[in-house]
Amino acid sequence: MFDRAGVVFAGVKVSPQLVLLQERVTAATGLCGFVAEARPYQPHITLARTKGKGPRQRLKEFQTKIRREPEFNTFVAHEFLLYESFLGQDGSRYEVRQRFALDGLSARPINRAEQCE
Numbered sequence: 001m002f003d004r005a006g007v008v009f010a011g012v013k014v015s016p017q018l019v020l021l022q023e024r025v026t027a028a029t030g031l032c033g034f035v036a037e038a039r040p041y042q043p044h045i046t047l048a049r050t051k052g053k054g055p056r057q058r059l060k061e062f063q064t065k066i067r068r069e070p071e072f073n074t075f076v077a078h079e080f081l082l083y084e085s086f087l088g089q090d091g092s093r094y095e096v097r098q099r100f101a102l103d104g105l106s107a108r109p110i111n112r113a114e115q116c117e
Helices: 016-031 051-067
Strands: 007-011 044-049 079-088 093-101
Touching: 044 093
Parallel strands: none
Antiparallel strands: 007 044, 079 093
């Protein structure tokens, strides 16, 4: 858990396929003007996130209830979804913008105009 950020996450073991996916996503978003992060790639799954001291305290209590690092089953993802987030007073709302098949990481070519919409 990142105490300052108020995030509980599960780390993901790095695999060659995951690194290739990250490189392709970075290259594709770079074509749209996004700047790649300078920090090292650390794959993870965010399990919980909070803001404020009250909810953050509950995350710390949750962390202390876990006596050891939980073990998760392995699985193979067959697709990933690109979400757009909409911030609001009641929290964020997320909409799926695109689905991408992960069949051996072969992707059909997408022209730049389609890619950056």
